[in-house]
Amino acid sequence: MKNIGIYKVVAGIAVLCLLAAAWRICQDGIGHAGPFIITFFVMLSIAFRGSGLLKGFSYTLIIFAAVTTALYYPQHFIAVNGFKLAGLITPLLQLIMFGMGTSMGIGDFAGVIKMPKGVFIGVGSHFIIMPLLGFTIAKLSGFPPEIAAGIILVGCSPNGMASNVMSYLAKANLALSITITAVSTMLAPLFTPLLMKLLGGAFIKIDVLSMMWDIIKIVIIPIGAGIVFNKYLLKRASWLEKLMPLVSMFGIALIIVIITAAGRSSLLNIGFMLVLLMLIHNLSGYTLGYWAGRLFKMPERDCRTMAIEVGMQNAGLASGLAKGMGKIATVGLAPAVFGPLMNITGSLLANYWYRKPLKEVNNSTKTNSIHHN
Numbered sequence: 001m002k003n004i005g006i007y008k009v010v011a012g013i014a015v016l017c018l019l020a021a022a023w024r025i026c027q028d029g030i031g032h033a034g035p036f037i038i039t040f041f042v043m044l045s046i047a048f049r050g051s052g053l054l055k056g057f058s059y060t061l062i063i064f065a066a067v068t069t070a071l072y073y074p075q076h077f078i079a080v081n082g083f084k085l086a087g088l089i090t091p092l093l094q095l096i097m098f099g100m101g102t103s104m105g106i107g108d109f110a111g112v113i114k115m116p117k118g119v120f121i122g123v124g125s126h127f128i129i130m131p132l133l134g135f136t137i138a139k140l141s142g143f144p145p146e147i148a149a150g151i152i153l154v155g156c157s158p159n160g161m162a163s164n165v166m167s168y169l170a171k172a173n174l175a176l177s178i179t180i181t182a183v184s185t186m187l188a189p190l191f192t193p194l195l196m197k198l199l200g201g202a203f204i205k206i207d208v209l210s211m212m213w214d215i216i217k218i219v220i221i222p223i224g225a226g227i228v229f230n231k232y233l234l235k236r237a238s239w240l241e242k243l244m245p246l247v248s249m250f251g252i253a254l255i256i257v258i259i260t261a262a263g264r265s266s267l268l269n270i271g272f273m274l275v276l277l278m279l280i281h282n283l284s285g286y287t288l289g290y291w292a293g294r295l296f297k298m299p300e301r302d303c304r305t306m307a308i309e310v311g312m313q314n315a316g317l318a319s320g321l322a323k324g325m326g327k328i329a330t331v332g333l334a335p336a337v338f339g340p341l342m343n344i345t346g347s348l349l350a351n352y353w354y355r356k357p358l359k360e361v362n363n364s365t366k367t368n369s370i371h372h373n
Contacts, residue, residue: 004050006050007046007047007049007050007051008047010050011047013043014039014040014043014044014047017036017037017039017040017043018036018040020036021033021036021037021040024036034068034069034071034072034073037068038068038069038072041061041062041064041065041068042061044061045058045059045062045065046058048061053351056169057344057347059343060340060343060344060347062253063252063253063256063340063343064340066253066254066257067256067340069257070256070257070258070260070261070264071260071261071264071267071268074260074261074262074264075261076261077257077258077261078258078261078262085261086258086262086323086328088254088255088258089255089258089259089319089320089323089328090217090218090323090324092251092254092255093218093251093255093316093317093319093320094217094218094221094222095222095247095248096247096251096252096316097218097219097222097223097226098222098223098225098226098229098244099226099245099247099248100161100222100223100226100248101223101224101225101226101227101228101229101230102226102227102229102244103226103230104178104182104223104226104227105227105231106227106231108178108179108182109179109182109183110179112179112183114175115173115175115176115179117296117298118176118180118298118302118305119176119179119180119183121292121293121296121298121306122176122180122184122305122306122310123180123183123184125288125289125292125306125310126158126159126180126184126289126309127156127184127187127191127195129285129288129289129292129310130154130155130156130157130281130285130310130311131152131155131195132155132199133155133281133284133285133288134151134152134155134199134281135152135155135199135200137277137280137281138151138152138203141273141277143273143274144266144330145203145204146203146204146327146330146331147270147274147330147331147334148203149200149203149204149331150318150322150330150331150332150333150335151277151278151281151334152200153196153200153318153321153322153331153334153335154278154281154315154318154335154338155199155281155313156192156195156196156199157188157192157314157315157318157321157335158181158184158185158187158188158191158219158313158314158317159180159181159184159185159312159313159314160181160312160313160314160315160317161181162312162343163180163181163309163312163346164181166308166312166346166347166349167304167305167308169350169353169354170304170308170353170354171301171304171353171354172301172302172304172305172308173301173304173305174305176302176305177305177308177309180305180309181309185219185223185314186220188215188219188314188317189212189215189216190212192215192317192321193206193208193209193215194208196208196211204325204327204331210324211321211324214321215321218317218320218321219314219317252316252339255316255319255336256336256339256340258328259319259328259329259332259333259335259336260336262328262329263328263330263332263333263336266329266330266333267333274333274334274337275337275341278334278337278338278341279341279345281338282311282312282338282341283311283345284311285307285310285312285313286307286308286310286311286345287307288310289306289307289308289309289310289311290303290304290306292306292310293305293306293307300358301358304353307349308346308349311345311346312346313338313342315335315336315339315342316335316339318332318334318335318338319332319335319339322335
């Protein structure tokens with residue numbers, strides 16, 4: 001009960017900060033409301049930790065607080081003592097991907113043999129639907145070429161680990177989700193640069209071989225090292241298993257802050273429209289992914305998996321590739337917006353499906369028992 005009281009007090013402080021921010025905006029404009037808005041997001045994040053229903057959004061609110069801080073005080077996140085913080089993006093991503101590898105094993109690829117149809121449809125849908133959606137949205141956006149190319153880059157990226165968490169929460173087919181993520185990630189060095197050259201080449205110059213090497217360096221080598229570490233050493237270092245998710249969350253937050261600070265002027269000009277277009281991209285991915293599953297007569301659990309696997313991208317990798325191109329402040333903006341956004345929509349979708357019974361599963365079970373009899 002004491003804890004509940006503390007969370008209520010923190011929620012009250014969040015409300016007061018929101019009111020103070022509104023008052024400051026009315027008096028002096030939004031440029032002077034920064035400290036109150038930042039504190040509002042931090043306090044609300046802590047308050048959400050006390051609710052079973054809202055707990056999953058706590059990290060996203062911390063991301064909002066971090067992004068707001070970067071928008072108000074960008075000078076602190078561009079360089080420190082002459083060192084450009086953008087230089088941290090690649091090593092941070094490598095660390096995150098190593099953490100992803102430590103949670104994987106050779107068994108994660110076994111689904112290719114056990115569920116070949118689902119894996120083929122999932123990976124195929126992912127690398128067809130999202131790149132084409134990205135290209136269409138980029139063409140219609142009217143954004144400068146480099147920012148538009150960032151939208152396509154998000155679409156050409158593989159799945160992220162977040163999709164596995166959402167599939168678990170949505171009562172989807174977790175084994176299929178893990179296999180699709182693993183396979184699409186391993187295919188990324190080939191598919192992402194080629195798709196980017198085909199679709200994004202009209203907007204900016206794409207060096208396919210350089211991008212392939214960046215993906216191998218950022219994703220494949222660290223994940224491979226993580227898998228080896230998981231197989232031979234992790235049992236002796238169980239503390240690392242608990243630490244890596246926290247390191248990953250901190251790393252993603254820092255990457256988003258660095259990109260936000262670098263691209264602040266562009267974000268202030270096109271921020272709302274970019275958020276709207278990224279939301280359309282993400283939601284269209286869920287919808288078309290789900291109906292791709294229905295088209296191939298997959299069970300409801302697998303259709304949910306398709307929706308999540310198609311709609312959720314490895315935005316961190318897209319950010320790393322933008323850094324590799326030397327265009328973190330432009331090409332990197334769409335991934336920085338897409339990442340937090342997909343976690344919000346993914347959580348909402350997973351919570352909705354968690355509460356919706358899987359009728360088709362029951363029906364298929366009955367059908368199988370009839371056939372057996």
